[in-house]
Structure formats: structure tokens, C-alpha cells
Amino acid sequence: MTRYIRRAAALSLFLLAALFVNAVRVQVLQADGLNGSPANRRPAIARYDEPRGDIVVDGRAVTGSKDTGEQLRYERIYLDGPLYAPVTGYSSQTYGTTLLEHAEDGVLSGTDPALAPLPFWNEFTRSERPGGRVLTTIRRSAQEAAYQGLAGRRGAVAAIEPATGRILALVSSPSYDPGLLSGNSPAVTEAWRRLNGSASHPMLNRAIRQTYPPGSTFKIVTAAAALEARVVTDPDAPTDTADPFVIPGTRTTLPNPVPGCHRASLVYAIKWSCNTVMANLGVKVGLEGMLATAGRFGFNDDSLRIPSGVAVSNVDRRMSVDQLALSSIGQFDTTATPLQMAMVAAAVANGGELAHPYLVDRTTTWDGDTVRETPRRSYRRAMFPATAHELRRMMVEAAERGTGTRALIAGVTVGGKTGTAQHGVGNTGTPYAWFIAWAQERDAPRPAVAVAVVVEDPEAAGGEISGGGDAAPIARAVMVEALKPVPRR
Structure with missing residues (x-):
């Protein structure tokens, strides 16, 4: 046994x-x-078992959570969803997260270890922490002005505080309501199918994820390169550019939008957007010099985060001389996001030093204790202060007596540059309307805002007038709001 x-x-x-x-x-x-x-399904059940933390604009939450009583209990809701969609993105039980909802998911979902009272607290206790809050840099009034200015037309607006890099407005139009994608019902699947199938692409974040030919707004970069390389030593002196101007290596003459560009000075060329002068200067600077200057403004940088990823703005690293001439006036393969062109204006406004743009001011626990605060960081020295001083003078001249008069604000110094960008087969499409600008109160030590606006379907037909007529008034409305004192919260 x-x-x-x-x-x-x-x-x-x-x-x-x-x-x-x-x-x-x-x-x-x-x-x-x-x-x-x-x-x-346990991770999903646990993820949606608690309310998600909020994204905040000007002290007011623009997101929330709804108790559905279902297995995936809490569903995301959005207040003014279309207005803030390019900032928040969406948090969907079916399709995941995008933009700030994705970049700050750890804080918003409560899983970020920094939210715990002690290191490794969550790992030991297996407890669920309430979602934290993400406080953005967006100014509500500037965001609304940009959104209302586009009025549903395809386009985008980006506005930056030049000295700090704080993003004050980030708008893409037409937009969509992220709340339509929050749950997991058949209605969510249908909304996803409809939004992705729309010809107007409302889910495309045109402000940071779409690049466009920048057209004549890129002439600010070319002017900076010409001044830095000493190709131009006196911006008021005549250049040696003939009109008509034959693009080097071709028999094609380059047109100008206005008369008077023959041997025009750099100041006149920026004021009235002379294609011939700027193309000639770009060729004289050379490919290496143009690439170096564009790179200091942020072009060809695939690492830019705000904290959401930003599409790369492009200047080709290999070009023939005729391609370089066209690239120098913002055509050929040169492309830029609206955020990138706002960075160009911000660098000029800030004396040549470009602050790193950012969208999150700070993150906090659910009860308000600061978790992380975004510091002010220098991105790059785009140009010497003397170069920035000359470009500021030229942009003021262009705004006050050139193509950008519709952006002027009483009692405020405004510098601007209009632009149109050809596109479509054989450049047959209606040109995109661009405007970049900055604004400074007369008694202020530095400019308060730099802005870029692009309108894909301008009402004015062709010519530089579309940049000044369609995009400049939107930029003006945004700058007016950004110049107002920050409301107390």
C-alpha cells in the first residue's frame, strides 16, 4: 500500500x-x-472603465466622457468637435487615437507612470489612476477667427507666438466631428466610411499633415539666403535681373505679376513679388546655399513634433539650375505645411531665432498637480539678426504699400507676404492662395503672433490678388485676436 x-x-x-x-x-x-x-478584451475593458482625462483650451475642457453603461463603459465626447479636431484628433474604441489624443494618451488614459504618487506604484498595486489633463497653448478666440474665416473652404491656418513657439491656432477646413468615431457601433463604422470617402477629405489635417507649393511666400526664404550669402548687400539697390528673364538652361521666360521688375531691387521684388528677381537670386545663391538656409527654417526636417508628428516640408536636395530657379519662387517640387510657413514668418519676427513650436503647455493630474511643463526651446538660428531686420522691413513694406494691404490693423505694425501656388496638370488648377504675416503692437517689445494661411479654393481667379484677397483677411482676423490680452482664468 x-x-x-x-x-x-x-x-x-x-x-x-x-x-x-x-x-x-x-x-x-x-x-x-x-x-x-x-x-x-480585458485591456480594452480596463481602458474604457474610467473616464478619460480632458484636453483643455483657455481653461475650458473641449473634451469629456460619457457613461454608456456598456462593457466598454466610457465613450469620448467632444465640445466644438470640428473646431478643435486638428488639435485633439480622435479617441475611438474602434479606430484608436490620433494627434493629441495619441501623443498624450498615457496622461489622458491614466497609464502614464508620472501620474502615480510613487515610482512603480501602478505596477505593484495594479490600480487604475484617473486620467490626467492636457492644457494646450491654443487661444480660443484666434482658433475661432481662423475657422470662421475659412468658412468651410478647403485650407488651413497656423499661428505661432514667435518668441516662445506657442501654437495659438491650428485649423484645418473642412473639418469633422471626432465624436462620430468615439464608440464601436455600426454608426461609427458608417461615419468612418463616409468621412474617408469624402472628396473634401475632412479628416486630413491640412495645417500639419498636408504640404503645398508655397508659391511666393517662399521668396522670404530666398531673400534670407541672398542676404546671408552676400549675393545682395544693399536690398534697396537695383539687381542685374533682366525682364524678360530666361530661366537658365531653357528658352522659357518667367512672367511677373506686375510691371517694373526689370533690374528691380530686393525690396521692390518682395513688395510686388517679382518672380524674375527672386529666381535669379536663388540661382546665384546656388543649391547648397538655398538648402542650408531652408534647412535652418525647418525644411527637410523629418523629426519635428509638436508633439504630434508634422509632415516634412521639402526642398529637393538635387536640382538642375532651371529647377532651382523655379524652386526659389516656391514652385517645382518645393512644398511646405502651413505650420512650416508660420515658422518662416516667426523667425523673421523674432530676430532670426526660431523657437521650437509646441501645442501642449503642460499636463496635470486630474486634480491639477503639474506632471510636465513644456519648456521654451530654441529650434534653430534661421538667420542673422541683421538679415531678419531687413526682412522685417521688406514685409512691412509689402503689407503697407504692396500686395498685403488687406492684413493691416490700425495702430499695429504688420509685416506680410502674399503668394499663389500653381498646381494641377500643366498648372491648370486655380492657384492656392497663401499669406504669411506677423503683427506687433507699436509699444510692444516684440511681435505677438506670426501666422500662415492657405486657401485651396480661393474666390479670386489667379494672380497675386488671391493671396491678398482671400488669405490676408483671414490672417488679419487671427492676428487681431492674438493681439488681445490673455483672459484671466
Whole structure:
């Protein structure tokens, strides 16, 4: 009998050891795979078991959470969803997260270790922390002015505080309501299909994820390159540019939007947007010099985050001389996001030093304790202060007596540059209307705002007038709001 008892005990110990080994295999070795398995709903249930933290604009939450009573309990809601969609993105139980909802997901979902009272607290206690809050740099009034100015037309606006890099407005139009995608019902699937199938692409964030030919607004970069390379030493002196001007290496003459560009000075060329002068100067600077200057403004940088990722603004690294001439006036393959062109205006406004743009002022716990605060960082020295001084003077001349008069604000110094950008097969499409600008109160030590506006379907037909007629009034409205004192909260 004792022998059988020993055998039973040995078998029991073997089975116990096998169970232990299997438990280790499942709970340790396969834990990550099982947690990430689409068949495992526990992480999703846990994720939506608590309200998500809020994204805040000017002290007011623009997001919230709704208790559905379902297994995935809390569903995201958005206040003024279309207005802030290019900032918040969406948080969907079906399609995941985008933009700030994605970049700050750890804080908003409560899983960021920085929200815990002690290091490794969450790992030891397995407790759920309330979602934190994300306080943005957006000025509500400037955001509304940009959104209302576009009025549903395809386009985008980006506005920056030049000295700090704080993003004051980020608008893409037409927009959409992120709340339509929050849940997991058939209605969400239908909304996803409809939005993605729309010809107007409302889910495309045109402010930071779409690049356009910058047209004549890029002439500010070319002017900076010409001054830095000493190709131009006196901006008021005549250049040696003939009109008509034959693009080097071709038999094609380059047209100008206005008369008077023959041997025009750099100041006149910026004021009235002479294509011939700027193309000639770009060729004289050379490809290496143009690339270096554009790079200091942020072109060709694939690492820019605000904290959401930003599409790369492009200047080709290999070009023939005729392509370089066209690139120098913002055509050929040169493309830029509206945020990038706002950065160009901001660098000029800030004396040549470009602050790193950012969208999150700080993150906090649910009850207001600061978790992280975004510091002011220098992005790059785009140009020497003397160069920036000359470009400021030229942009003021262009705004006050040139193509940008519709951006002027009484009692405020405004510098601007209009632009149109050809597109479509054979450049047959209606040109995109651009305007970049900055504004400074007469008694202020520095400009308060730099802005870029692009309108894809301008009402004015062709010519520089579309930049001044369609985009400049929107920029003006945004700058007016950005110049107002920050409301107390």
C-alpha cells in the first residue's frame, strides 16, 4: 500500500510542477502576446472603465466622457468637435487615437507612470489612476477667427507666438466631428466610411499633415539666403535681373505679376513679388546655399513634433539650375505645411531665432498637480539678426504699400507676404492662395503672433490678388485676436 501511496504522491508532485511550469509560461513568457491578442478584451475593458482625462483650451475642457453603461463603459465626447479636431484628433474604441489624443494618451488614459504618487506604484498595486489633463497653448478666440474665416473652404491656418513657439491656432477646413468615431457601433463604422470617402477629405489635417507649393511666400526664404550669402548687400539697390528673364538652361521666360521688375531691387521684388528677381537670386545663391538656409527654417526636417508628428516640408536636395530657379519662387517640387510657413514668418519676427513650436503647455493630474511643463526651446538660428531686420522691413513694406494691404490693423505694425501656388496638370488648377504675416503692437517689445494661411479654393481667379484677397483677411482676423490680452482664468 505504501508503494502505491508513494507513486500517487510522485504523480501529484509531477502534475503540480507541470501546472506551475504552464502558469509561468502563460503568465510570464506569453503575457505580452496574450495581452496584445485581438481576442483578449480585458485591456480594452480596463481602458474604457474610467473616464478619460480632458484636453483643455483657455481653461475650458473641449473634451469629456460619457457613461454608456456598456462593457466598454466610457465613450469620448467632444465640445466644438470640428473646431478643435486638428488639435485633439480622435479617441475611438474602434479606430484608436490620433494627434493629441495619441501623443498624450498615457496622461489622458491614466497609464502614464508620472501620474502615480510613487515610482512603480501602478505596477505593484495594479490600480487604475484617473486620467490626467492636457492644457494646450491654443487661444480660443484666434482658433475661432481662423475657422470662421475659412468658412468651410478647403485650407488651413497656423499661428505661432514667435518668441516662445506657442501654437495659438491650428485649423484645418473642412473639418469633422471626432465624436462620430468615439464608440464601436455600426454608426461609427458608417461615419468612418463616409468621412474617408469624402472628396473634401475632412479628416486630413491640412495645417500639419498636408504640404503645398508655397508659391511666393517662399521668396522670404530666398531673400534670407541672398542676404546671408552676400549675393545682395544693399536690398534697396537695383539687381542685374533682366525682364524678360530666361530661366537658365531653357528658352522659357518667367512672367511677373506686375510691371517694373526689370533690374528691380530686393525690396521692390518682395513688395510686388517679382518672380524674375527672386529666381535669379536663388540661382546665384546656388543649391547648397538655398538648402542650408531652408534647412535652418525647418525644411527637410523629418523629426519635428509638436508633439504630434508634422509632415516634412521639402526642398529637393538635387536640382538642375532651371529647377532651382523655379524652386526659389516656391514652385517645382518645393512644398511646405502651413505650420512650416508660420515658422518662416516667426523667425523673421523674432530676430532670426526660431523657437521650437509646441501645442501642449503642460499636463496635470486630474486634480491639477503639474506632471510636465513644456519648456521654451530654441529650434534653430534661421538667420542673422541683421538679415531678419531687413526682412522685417521688406514685409512691412509689402503689407503697407504692396500686395498685403488687406492684413493691416490700425495702430499695429504688420509685416506680410502674399503668394499663389500653381498646381494641377500643366498648372491648370486655380492657384492656392497663401499669406504669411506677423503683427506687433507699436509699444510692444516684440511681435505677438506670426501666422500662415492657405486657401485651396480661393474666390479670386489667379494672380497675386488671391493671396491678398482671400488669405490676408483671414490672417488679419487671427492676428487681431492674438493681439488681445490673455483672459484671466
